[in-house]
Amino acid sequence: MDKPLRFTTHCETVIAERQLDRAWVEETVRHPDWREDDPSGPPVERRFSIIPQRENRILRVVCLETATEIRIITAFLDRKARQPQ
Numbered sequence: 001m002d003k004p005l006r007f008t009t010h011c012e013t014v015i016a017e018r019q020l021d022r023a024w025v026e027e028t029v030r031h032p033d034w035r036e037d038d039p040s041g042p043p044v045e046r047r048f049s050i051i052p053q054r055e056n057r058i059l060r061v062v063c064l065e066t067a068t069e070i071r072i073i074t075a076f077l078d079r080k081a082r083q084p085q
Contacts, residue, residue: 004069005029011072018076020059024051025075028061034084038062044073048081058083 015022032047047061060078064071
């Protein structure tokens with residue numbers, strides 16, 4: 001069973017401001033193209049997906065997964081992200 005997703009207030013705000021589709025964020029959290037540890041360290045993680053509907057730009061979602069939920073901290077289209085080879 002998938003863990004429930006909890007969007008922070010900040011994330012809800014930036015999704016609206018940046019005109020991101022909530023479904024893109026959820027799909028990126030559940031099925032990322034790749035992951036990286038956040039520089040702040042575990043357990044915070046960056047998850048990335050290529051978004052065809054936005055000219056194949058890369059969506060970065062920063063989240064914190066616990067035993068009971070996945071808290072989504074922020075999301076944005078990351079101009080500098082490059083998929084690992």
